[in-house]
Amino acid sequence: MRAFVTTLWVPRAGSSVAQYEDAFYPRSDGARHARRLRFAVADGASESMLSGLWADLLVRTWCKARRRRLPQILELAKGAWEVELAAYLEERDRNERPIQWFEEPGLEKGAFATLLGVAFATDHDHTGGQWEATAVGDSCLFQVRDGELLSAFPIKSSSEFDSTPKLVPSRTCHTDKVLAAADVERGEWHSGDTFFLATDAVAASFLAAYESGSAPWEALAAVGPEAFPAFVASLRNDRSLRNDDVTVMRIEVA
Amino acid sequence: MPYSAEISRANPTCFLFLIDQSESMNEPIGGGEVPMQKAEAVSDAVNRLLSELSIKCAKEDGVRDYFHVGVIGYGAKVGPIFDGALTGRDLVPLSEVAAQPARIEQRPRASTRGGTALAVKVPTWFSPVAFGDTPMCAALDLAHDVVGRWLAQHPGAFPPIVLNITDGESTDGNPSSAAESLRALTSTDGNVLLFNLHVSSDQSDPVVFPSMEGTLADDYARLLYRMSSPLPDDMRTAARRHGLTPADGAHGFAFNADISSIVQFLDVGTQVMDLR
Numbered sequence: 001m002r003a004f005v006t007t008l009w010v011p012r013a014g015s016s017v018a019q020y021e022d023a024f025y026p027r028s029d030g031a032r033h034a035r036r037l038r039f040a041v042a043d044g045a046s047e048s049m050l051s052g053l054w055a056d057l058l059v060r061t062w063c064k065a066r067r068r069r070l071p072q073i074l075e076l077a078k079g080a081w082e083v084e085l086a087a088y089l090e091e092r093d094r095n096e097r098p099i100q101w102f103e104e105p106g107l108e109k110g111a112f113a114t115l116l117g118v119a120f121a122t123d124h125d126h127t128g129g130q131w132e133a134t135a136v137g138d139s140c141l142f143q144v145r146d147g148e149l150l151s152a153f154p155i156k157s158s159s160e161f162d163s164t165p166k167l168v169p170s171r172t173c174h175t176d177k178v179l180a181a182a183d184v185e186r187g188e189w190h191s192g193d194t195f196f197l198a199t200d201a202v203a204a205s206f207l208a209a210y211e212s213g214s215a216p217w218e219a220l221a222a223v224g225p226e227a228f229p230a231f232v233a234s235l236r237n238d239r240s241l242r243n244d245d246v247t248v249m250r251i252e253v254a
Numbered sequence: 255m256p257y258s259a260e261i262s263r264a265n266p267t268c269f270l271f272l273i274d275q276s277e278s279m280n281e282p283i284g285g286g287e288v289p290m291q292k293a294e295a296v297s298d299a300v301n302r303l304l305s306e307l308s309i310k311c312a313k314e315d316g317v318r319d320y321f322h323v324g325v326i327g328y329g330a331k332v333g334p335i336f337d338g339a340l341t342g343r344d345l346v347p348l349s350e351v352a353a354q355p356a357r358i359e360q361r362p363r364a365s366t367r368g369g370t371a372l373a374v375k376v377p378t379w380f381s382p383v384a385f386g387d388t389p390m391c392a393a394l395d396l397a398h399d400v401v402g403r404w405l406a407q408h409p410g411a412f413p414p415i416v417l418n419i420t421d422g423e424s425t426d427g428n429p430s431s432a433a434e435s436l437r438a439l440t441s442t443d444g445n446v447l448l449f450n451l452h453v454s455s456d457q458s459d460p461v462v463f464p465s466m467e468g469t470l471a472d473d474y475a476r477l478l479y480r481m482s483s484p485l486p487d488d489m490r491t492a493a494r495r496h497g498l499t500p501a502d503g504a505h506g507f508a509f510n511a512d513i514s515s516i517v518q519f520l521d522v523g524t525q526v527m528d529l530r
Contacts, residue, residue, distance in 0.1 A: 018315075047310055049313060049314055102308040106312055
């Protein structure tokens with residue numbers, strides 16, 4: 001299969017690029033060819049320390065894990081987290097910025113993030129294939145074919161978003177609970193389909209627009225990375241997009 | 255819609271605590287396992303809340319100033335009661351509060367790993383005091399000045415929340431009109447919210463977030479009820495998450511609060527939705 005990937009992202013208004021806590025993988029735009037391809041987005045929780053780092057570890061681990069399943073991916077990501085956390089603590093120490101009392105509980109508790117990963121496989125005739133998506137939390141996948149929304153996963157209605165999504169923790173032994181919270185969906189892709197992987201603010205706006213009769217994928221298919229910040233600013237201005245980090249990975253498959 | 259402004263570093267909100275420090279705060283409070291003075295229970299709860307707010311807003315680049323906070327005491331004196339480097343300051347950005355507690359105690363805690371006792375750091379910003387009268391009118395007037403000045407600099411903020419914690423009747427007059435003036439202050443997002451928390455020595459059941467004054471025990475409880483702002487919708491939702499059942503029109507008021515209802519009340523009063 002061939003997938004042409006474009007990721008549109010912008011931090012919440014008032015935050016710098018360094019404070020952006022969504023994550024996506026692969027990091028670079030462009031065409032990819034393979035029989036199997038994996039993509040992921042994640043959204044680090046605002047109220048945890050280093051949640052952008054954890055979101056990034058989750059999407060990388062998901063995409064590099066090839067045929068591994070979620071339990072193994074979580075164990076790998078948690079192992080990577082401990083390594084990164086140790087490096088972070090060492091760096092703080094080296095820079096003579098000791099951990100403060102108000103940072104200790106958050107670092108001990110670990111970070112939290114949503115995760116949405118999708119794996120594509122190609123049929124022998126190369127004109128289509130299957131996809132399987134796994135989600136913990138409210139980052140969403142949308143599949144569009146011939147100008148119609150074919151799938152919305154795991155959330156199907158804009159009213160389902162709230163401020164307490166399911167999250168993947170970086171530091172807990174209760175993997176069973178995370179696995180129980182995971183939703184899985186499978187479908188077929190055809191050449192010409194477009195998939196969007198979106199974090200919650202833009203996913204909620206997408207579904208709200210769809211429910212009011214619009215075709216929000218049209219604007220998202222037309223906009224490029226350079227015009228995206230202005231596009232987001234205008235949506236935020238007319239209050240149809242919550243001020244949050246925004247990430248949309250557009251995947252055109254053939 | 256009021257009470258819907260985004261709370262962000264560019265558009266913070268504020269919490270101002272008014273704490274009764276009169277003589278009677280020496281008396282014990284109901285509800286806890288260990289007997290405790292009211293002054294100590296209130297000081298513990300508010301110090302813990304400042305600590306939890308700091309932890310909640312801590313990110314790797316520091317504590318984010320979603321909130322400015324202040325604590326005013328009223329008893330023998332009326333004024334800000336932060337100790338240490340923040341002495342004399344009223345509303346202080348949270349990052350400065352987090353950076354400058356007056357003391358940090360190390361308290362042991364039970365460990366889940368191998369029985370080794372790990373220390374937990376407990377910061378405090380002020381100490382309990384119980385001495386003098388209950389000049390509630392003067393405290394509300396000072397709150398009016400402090401919050402009024404803050405609103406002049408933050409006109410689009412989620413409205414300031416003032417939490418008055420008391421165990422007795424005002425000794426410097428009827429506080430109704432001072433409370434009314436305070437509640438009349440506004441940002442573009444709505445009026446200042448004044449919540450009143452009455453702490454009790456007696457063992458009767460607390461009344462939290464009532465919606466009718468007729469059910470209250472005496473004139474004094476009804477006065478405090480009328481002085482309290484109705485709870486905005488999002489706070490009623492937050493209260494329900496704490497297992498409470500505030501009716502439509504419930505006021506931000508608790509009467510005869512024990513230790514656990516103080517904590518519950520503070521959690522609901524300060525639980526502010528989406529931080530950006």
